[in-house]
Amino acid sequence: KAGVTQTPRYLIKTRGQQVTLSCSPISGHRSVSWYQQTPGQGLQFLFEYFSETQRNKGNFPGRFSGRQFSNSRSEMNVSTLELGDSALYLCASRTGPVQETQYFGPGTRLLVL
Amino acid sequence: AQKVTQAQTEISVVEKEDVTLDCVYETRDTTYYLFWYKQPPSGELVFLIRRNSFDEQNEISGRYSWNFQKSTSSFNFTITASQVVDSAVYFCALSEGTSGTYKYIFGTGTRLKVLA
Numbered sequence: 154k155a156g157v158t159q160t161p162r163y164l165i166k167t168r169g170q171q172v173t174l175s176c177s178p179i180s181g182h183r184s185v186s187w188y189q190q191t192p193g194q195g196l197q198f199l200f201e202y203f204s205e206t207q208r209n210k211g212n213f214p215g216r217f218s219g220r221q222f223s224n225s226r227s228e229m230n231v232s233t234l235e236l237g238d239s240a241l242y243l244c245a246s247r248t249g250p251v252q253e254t255q256y257f258g259p260g261t262r263l264l265v266l
Numbered sequence: 267a268q269k270v271t272q273a274q275t276e277i278s279v280v281e282k283e284d285v286t287l288d289c290v291y292e293t294r295d296t297t298y299y300l301f302w303y304k305q306p307p308s309g310e311l312v313f314l315i316r317r318n319s320f321d322e323q324n325e326i327s328g329r330y331s332w333n334f335q336k337s338t339s340s341f342n343f344t345i346t347a348s349q350v351v352d353s354a355v356y357f358c359a360l361s362e363g364t365s366g367t368y369k370y371i372f373g374t375g376t377r378l379k380v381l382a
Contacts, residue, residue, distance in 0.1 A: 186370070195372065195373075195374045195375065196357065196372040196375075198369060198370065198371075201369070209369050241309055243309075243310075243311065245311075251363070251368050254301065254313055254316050255313075255370060256313060257303070257310055257311035257312075257313075258310065259308065259309055259310040260309040260310060262309070
């Protein structure tokens with residue numbers, strides 16, 4: 154089975170721009186979670202989607218949003234980028250939003266200048 | 267509140283030494299899951315192990331072993347005869363269902379450097 158894939162792998166944007174990141178889960182997995190990883194804050198949960206519905210949300214401003222499509226692929230969007238949004242964004246998938254193990258993708262490294 | 271503490275920020279060992287990574291967790295739930303992930307320089311988190319709160323048996327997988335002790339709320343990870351390829355950041359995570367779905371809470375990670 155193919156693993157979780159994320160595109161793009163690297164991205165450079167400037168302050169004020171917006172960005173969309175994409176995540177394709179493992180086949181058969183219907184739950185997708187997003188995390189932000191920075192040296193200062195570590196791994197922080199952004200949100201989780203299951204069957205196209207947001208099931209859980211972390212403590213991030215409304216500039217961070219996401220969605221999930223009927224094929225379980227997910228996108229996250231960050232509007233009005235700030236320098237502090239520079240991070241590794243990780244996507245993880247699992248079969249459902251319960252106790253199954255999450256499997257992570259390679260991440261998207263976003264640099265905001 | 268749920269919390270995971272990895273007090274060791276960075277550990278350096280010489281190849282073939284044994285090393286133990288500590289993980290202490292806090293939760294009010296009786297049903298929860300604990301995980302260890304490895305993050306090599308490439309960035310992807312690689313799943314290593316999952317334990318549920320009802321299974322306190324220790325686990326051994328090759329050079330890796332895990333010690334789960336509910337009495338001390340700890341889930342420690344030992345690498346025997348470490349190798350350079352073990353160099354990575356290791357994360358411990360807790361998942362519990364107080365919110366209705368099982369959100370993961372990660373520790374801050376322990377950076378392991380294995381020197382040749």
